[in-house]
Amino acid sequence: MASSENQVALRNLKQDGISQLVDPQHASKALSTDLVNLAKEVQKADSFVRANVGNKLQVIVEQIRFLQAQAEKVLGEAKRDNDIHHIACNCKKIPGNMYFMYERPGGQRYMSLISPQEWGSACPHPFIGAYRLENDMSWTPEEETKTRASDEALIEQILHNKRVLAIAQPEPAADAP
Structure with a gap:
């Protein structure tokens, strides 16, 4: 047998002869603190998304700088090679x-x-x-x-x-x- 502390008590509400596990009156009511908490969570998620995008864009910016330096090096070597051939x-x-x-x-x-x-x-x-x-x-x-x-x-x-x-x-x- 399972101990009583490991058991979960479920409500068994009957409405129109159908068993329901959730009371619709309590489920549809939102407290004002729930809305504030939801807004805080959305704002927190926005901050994380912005930071994540910023980090990924920073990596791309570093890659662009590296590629620009590589392009300048290639062009410089091409000019040198062309000059020497002439x-x-x-x-x-x-x-x-x-x-x-x-x-x-x-x-x-x-x-x-x-x-x-x-x-x-x-x-x-x-x-x-x-x-x-x-x-x-x-x-x-x-x-x-x-x-x-x-x-x-x-x-x-x-x-x-x-x-x-x-x-x-x-x-x-x-x-x-």
């Missing part, structure tokens, strides 16, 4: 090679395969910078080549692991009729 070069440009930029006294820049170290003291013009031509015909400044190489190695490793995972996954079994 610099005089009397040799065939081959991806993977390092090219060295020099500037003549009149301000004209040119690309060479000969580094300042190879020139030594006989270097004819001031050295501006070194760039490696990539397979996608973009240019990587010499100081960024190690970072780019490690990024490419990581990408290759990820692609290799995806291929390994794709090969290792069993095909789903066909449903038997």
Whole structure:
């Protein structure tokens, strides 16, 4: 037997011969405090919704700022690459090679395969910078080549692991009729 403290007493009202569990007269009456409490709950819910939307919008704003910075970086690199491709070069440009930029006294820049170290003291013009031509015909400044190489190695490793995972996954079994 269940103890009396665990039992719930239900009213069994009869109206028109039908049993009812709720007294319609008491259920339809709202106290003024009920309306105030309801208004407070609605206001509280509005505040939570506004805060939630604000938090989500803040994340989107941060993503927009990040994407703007990325777009500026891409456009800056594209301009640099375009400018370098238009610099005089009397040799065939081959991806993977390092090219060295020099500037003549009149301000004209040119690309060479000969580094300042190879020139030594006989270097004819001031050295501006070194760039490696990539397979996608973009240019990587010499100081960024190690970072780019490690990024490419990581990408290759990820692609290799995806291929390994794709090969290792069993095909789903066909449903038997």
